[in-house]
């Protein structure tokens with residue numbers, strides 16, 4: 001069995017793979033795991049700067065240049081995390097529908113890199129592109145595990161190298177509404193990202209099309225609110241990313257993580273220091 005993991009992190013819009021799991025990806029990249037970031041769409045419908053300019057001037061923007069800009073933002077953001085493998089599929093995100101060609105494209109990537117772990121959106125996220133991306137990802141895992149003439153093949157269902165053993169969904173709300181809150185998102189897996197929180201903030205600052213940037217406080221507001229919020233506080237760390245595992249994990253014995261035991265052994269002053277640390281400025 002291979003020692004290193006292959007991880008595929010799929011976000012519906014270009015920014016999503018970073019904002020929901022960027023700190024975790026930076027840790028895996030630093031550990032030597034293979035990390036691939038994929039976004040099926042251009043995210044053009046969320047180019048907030050271009051939308052503002054179009055509303056004010058009425059002039060149709062140069063769409064190709066805007067798509068290039070969104071691709072570059074994601075590539076630059078991933079580079080901040082130490083991730084160089086970025087797949088920007090470039091599909092339109094104006095009306096989000098599951099499309100066979102996108103499923104096939106995602107399946108091709110799964111067949112090529114044979115991820116052990118896939119990270120993507122909560123399946124019932126009420127942001128249409130998010131939920132549809134998860135739907136297409138699940139279809140693509142299935143497609144990649146079967147025979148598609150001339151296409152790469154990625155078996156699933158076990159824990160040997162090359163098989164997708166686990167899918168982790170983000171647990172942050174896509175929107176705040178009744179549908180999101182009817183489906184309570186209980187995290188199963190918390191990753192302490194305190195040592196990569198600043199890298200993630202630097203990565204988020206690459207998304208200037210959505211009002212992030214070195215002179216903008218947005219990364220700090222969201223970083224403290226999401227990663228520094230309830231999940232981190234309850235785990236007694238400064239910053240954390242939270243996930244829900246798709247499959248029940250299998251162990252030889254009842255598990256308690258050695259990391260949790262290490263955190264529990266901290267003296268009170270260290271625990272308080274860790275919990276109240278604010279790194280984002």
Ligand SMILES: [Zn+2]
Pocket residue numbers: 012013016127129130
């Ligand atoms: Zn999104």
